[in-house]
Amino acid sequence: MPHSLSQPRASNTPGDDAPDLLDTLVARARTGDRAAFTLLFERYNARICAYLARLVGDDDLGHDLAQETFLAVWRALPQLRDELRFEPWLYRIATNAARSHLRRGRTLQWLPWQDAESSEALATPGPEEHIGNSEAVSLALKHLSPQCRTCLLLQIEGGFSQREIADLLSISEKSVSAYVSRAREQFREVYRRLSGERQHCADQPHTQQPGGTAR
Amino acid sequence: MNIPMFSTATPCAQWAHLLAAQPGDLSPDQRAALDDHLATCATCATIRAEYRAMDSSIRALPAPQPLPALPPALLRLWEDEDQQRSKLRERATTATAAATVEPPLPVSLHSNGPRPLTRRHRVGAIFGSLVATLLIGALLGGYFLLVAGHRPAAKSTAPYGPVVDPAGPRPHLGAWRTIILPSGVPDRAAQLAMPGALGGQPTGGATIFQQPAVSGLLYLVAPPIETTPLRIWRSQDAGATWQPLPLPSSISALPSGASAYLYMSAGDPDTVFMWAYAVSPQRVELRLYSSDRGAHWSTFALPSGSDTWNVAAPSAAHGVWYLPVSVASQPAIWISTDHGAHWSAHAYPVTLPTHTIGQPATPSGIFLDLTYARGGLLWAYQHTLWWTPDYGAHWQALGAWGEQPCDALIQGTPDLAALYCMFSNGQQSWQSGTSLSSVALWRSTDHGRTWQPIPAGPDVTPSADDTHAYSYVTSKSVLRDGSLLTLASSRENAAQVAFYTLAPGANVWHEASAPLTPSQGYCAAPQGDLSTPGANGSSYPPAPPECAQPLDITVTSAPNGAQYIYLTHEPYNQITTPTYVAAITWK
Numbered sequence: 016m017p018h019s020l021s022q023p024r025a026s027n028t029p030g031d032d033a034p035d036l037l038d039t040l041v042a043r044a045r046t047g048d049r050a051a052f053t054l055l056f057e058r059y060n061a062r063i064c065a066y067l068a069r070l071v072g073d074d075d076l077g078h079d080l081a082q083e084t085f086l087a088v089w090r091a092l093p094q095l096r097d098e099l100r101f102e103p104w105l106y107r108i109a110t111n112a113a114r115s116h117l118r119r120g121r122t123l124q125w126l127p128w129q130d131a132e133s134s135e136a137l138a139t140p141g142p143e144e145h146i147g148n149s150e151a152v153s154l155a156l157k158h159l160s161p162q163c164r165t166c167l168l169l170q171i172e173g174g175f176s177q178r179e180i181a182d183l184l185s186i187s188e189k190s191v192s193a194y195v196s197r198a199r200e201q202f203r204e205v206y207r208r209l210s211g212e213r214q215h216c217a218d219q220p221h222t223q224q225p226g227g228t229a230r
Numbered sequence: 231m232n233i234p235m236f237s238t239a240t241p242c243a244q245w246a247h248l249l250a251a252q253p254g255d256l257s258p259d260q261r262a263a264l265d266d267h268l269a270t271c272a273t274c275a276t277i278r279a280e281y282r283a284m285d286s287s288i289r290a291l292p293a294p295q296p297l298p299a300l301p302p303a304l305l306r307l308w309e310d311e312d313q314q315r316s317k318l319r320e321r322a323t324t325a326t327a328a329a330t331v332e333p334p335l336p337v338s339l340h341s342n343g344p345r346p347l348t349r350r351h352r353v354g355a356i357f358g359s360l361v362a363t364l365l366i367g368a369l370l371g372g373y374f375l376l377v378a379g380h381r382p383a384a385k386s387t388a389p390y391g392p393v394v395d396p397a398g399p400r401p402h403l404g405a406w407r408t409i410i411l412p413s414g415v416p417d418r419a420a421q422l423a424m425p426g427a428l429g430g431q432p433t434g435g436a437t438i439f440q441q442p443a444v445s446g447l448l449y450l451v452a453p454p455i456e457t458t459p460l461r462i463w464r465s466q467d468a469g470a471t472w473q474p475l476p477l478p479s480s481i482s483a484l485p486s487g488a489s490a491y492l493y494m495s496a497g498d499p500d501t502v503f504m505w506a507y508a509v510s511p512q513r514v515e516l517r518l519y520s521s522d523r524g525a526h527w528s529t530f531a532l533p534s535g536s537d538t539w540n541v542a543a544p545s546a547a548h549g550v551w552y553l554p555v556s557v558a559s560q561p562a563i564w565i566s567t568d569h570g571a572h573w574s575a576h577a578y579p580v581t582l583p584t585h586t587i588g589q590p591a592t593p594s595g596i597f598l599d600l601t602y603a604r605g606g607l608l609w610a611y612q613h614t615l616w617w618t619p620d621y622g623a624h625w626q627a628l629g630a631w632g633e634q635p636c637d638a639l640i641q642g643t644p645d646l647a648a649l650y651c652m653f654s655n656g657q658q659s660w661q662s663g664t665s666l667s668s669v670a671l672w673r674s675t676d677h678g679r680t681w682q683p684i685p686a687g688p689d690v691t692p693s694a695d696d697t698h699a700y701s702y703v704t705s706k707s708v709l710r711d712g713s714l715l716t717l718a719s720s721r722e723n724a725a726q727v728a729f730y731t732l733a734p735g736a737n738v739w740h741e742a743s744a745p746l747t748p749s750q751g752y753c754a755a756p757q758g759d760l761s762t763p764g765a766n767g768s769s770y771p772p773a774p775p776e777c778a779q780p781l782d783i784t785v786t787s788a789p790n791g792a793q794y795i796y797l798t799h800e801p802y803n804q805i806t807t808p809t810y811v812a813a814i815t816w817k
Contacts, residue, residue: 036624043605043619049308050677051605051619053300054626061296074294082301089304152287170252171288177255196250199281203236206284210235 041101045092052092056085063109066172070113070164072157080116084109103183106173110165110184117161155206163198166191236280239273249278299676438784441523443496445787449475449524451490453506460484460506464524468786468794475524481506483514495602497547499523505544517544519569530570533557542598552607552621554598561598563607563622576622580611601639608678610639610651615678631672631681640708642673648712648734649674651681675734684737707783709814710793715742717783785814 037058043051063084068077087108095104156164169180177195181188241249248256248264256264268275441447446468454460460481463472484490488508494501504518504527518527532541535557542554551566553573561582562575600607606619608628612635615628634653642648653670672681707715712734729742785795793814 036619039619039624048605050603050617053677054617056300061293064296065293068294069291077294078297081297082303086301086304086307089307149291152291156288171285177251192247192251196247199250199284200240200246202284203280207236207238
């Protein structure tokens with residue numbers, strides 16, 4: 016019995032696929048299908064690179080970590096229990112890649128996850144760089160504590176709900192809420208300071224080059 | 231990016247967390263309460279606006295470049311996996327060989343009482359389009375090589391897949407033998423003695439079909455001749471032995487001279503479709519399927535309203551049948567999970583031209599065909615390669631090639647690390663061969679994402695208008711390392727007839743060692759335009775009596791891992807159409 020034709024649902028760009036295509040790709044990749052995995056890679060490549068670059072504040076390091084992430088994802092895929100949870104799982108692997116790198120390299124101090132309701136000192140050293148507008152945003156992100164930055168980026172960049180972030184990071188939803196709130200307040204404060212610097216620098220454009228001297 | 235200066239205000243402590251959340255994180259009650267608060271608290275309202283500006287500013291940060299390709303470490307891992315798999319296969323082959331006194335060649339030497347195998351033959355123009363549609367399905371059926379003794383993979387420099395070392399081993403074609411067919415395969419002499427169903431033109435002879443996913447699994451179909459009905463045999467050892475298979479009584483409806491084709495996909499090794507038809511003395515079509523490798527056959531129905539002029543190869547994968555066919559002038563992929571009792575449709579990812587029932591959609595009808603590969607279906611259309619994991623419910627554009635469209639997609643290796651696309655400028659022969667002078671060929675070594683033009687065939691064409699220089703590049707002629715094998719022949723230079731190979735990483739065709747001269751060898755194809763035979767087949771030119779022309783080559787793998795090439799050639803004005811077989815070795 017013929018049915019009416021369904022409309023084609025073609026997708027050329029990553030991210031606009033229907034969720035069930037994603038499930039199919041993940042299910043196939045789990046069984047070792049390299050073509051499906053390659054499509055998953057293409058779908059998340061840009062997003063994971065952006066997430067990691069902003070999380071560690073360095074594009075090149077973000078690239079290295081993205082490579083690590085996709086390799087780890089391929090290796091761990093057979094253990095993925097629920098295809099529907101692929102995206103949070105992918106971000107969890109990316110986050111862990113960044114955390115272990117930062118711990119290894121001591122580039123940034125990564126404190127253990129703790130109850131965000133407890134007091135945590137705001138470490139926002141005064142910026143000394145001469146900065147532009149998007150640089151101010153990047154720099155403000157950099158000055159957030161890693162936990163706050165992770166939660167904020169997962170919320171804004173990853174598009175995850177607080178419940179998803181909580182699952183992904185294995186912390187309580189309440190802590191996520193607190194980290195996000197604190198992140199936003201830290202961001203406001205740092206950005207305000209940076210913008211203040213910028214205005215100050217605009218008045219005296221040659222005096223605040225990093226490491227430089229006034230000409 | 232214009233970001234407002236953030237205020238120094240601090241949010242009310244009890245509302246801070248709700249303000250920082252996204253609307254989706256809040257319950258309806260929380261949202262309502264927050265709205266009430268914002269209506270009365272200007273500070274919190276301001277801060278909320280600042281948070282939204284914060285979101286925008288972070289999202290608007292310049293995006294870093296994505297990775298240019300899959301991580302090199304992952305590609306190395308895949309390469310290692312492939313090598314380990316190859317070693318396991320090699321071990322299995324060695325064990326097989328050690329247990330056997332002689333390698334189980336799938337052939338015996340030609341003895342007395344030869345039973346020559348005929349291949350499909352000329353059909354009138356009235357059949358041209360339909361036959362082309364059906365044939366292309368067979369040609370594009372995909373070729374999965376599950377063989378042992380893979381040669382060591384060379385170090386890869388391409389982003390994906392193994393690239394063959396140009397200095398590495400080359401395929402070597404051994405001596406030719408005439409294949410011995412199961413007893414009862416009709417001699418073409420008997421067929422020619424009959425008043426043919428198509429105005430005296432010889433019609434389809436016995437044909438070998440192979441299951442692309444199972445080494446050595448072959449089927450041989452002999453169409454009905456005189457009072458002998460259609461028959462079918464199966465071999466599980468690449469042709470060394472054959473078992474006759476039972477067929478339902480409904481096949482007696484097929485008149486002498488009817489043609490029959492089998493369709494199989496790598497996605498379901500047990501399912502075989504048979505399509506048999508005749509147009510004279512009346513139009514008869516019979517569609518059968520078997521879910522157990524031919525042990526039992528049943529008929530099945532097409533979707534109602536199917537335009538049988540625009541039907542491509544039916545196939546099955548993972549328990550789902552998929553059939554590209556036009557219904558009500560609209561081409562679609564029809565799907566059945568209950569052996570054709572019910573059908574539903576998925577559309578192609580682009581809007582295809584509608585066409586009148588009875589009129590071929592394109593000169594060759596190629597554009598509907600799908601290739602099963604790695605759990606999904608590939609579809610080449612014009613300049614784009616599409617992939618669907620779910621029979622057309624969703625599509626993803628994989629890659630695109632050059633200026634010319636792709637007519638035929640050739641699957642080089644099971645993991646698609648080698649993939650070819652052929653364009654034949656509308657002059658694709660009614661045979662499987664394609665005129666060299668009108669062919670473009672592209673190769674992809676990265677699962678179809680990027681394509682490079684490669685030489686379409688060995689340079690055997692002495693002049694541009696030598697339109698009957700043939701090259702037989704099909705899915706049936708891909709060697710186990712992904713090399714293309716072609717049999718090139720030239721009308722103007724009979725000496726330039728030989729097999730050539732193109733390795734996956736190479737840009738030069740090499741003549742395969744041991745040039746072929748099965749029995750009589752080849753000479754010039756007849757003059758005239760074979761691609762557009764006359765309406766009743768009468769415009770076929772007279773052929774020089776001494777000449778033979780290769781009809782078809784099929785490369786198949788035996789269970790012991792060896793590869794064989796089957797060659798059917800047709801001596802003009804002669805009675806028999808022998809099939810030959812040679813073993814392929816690597817040197």
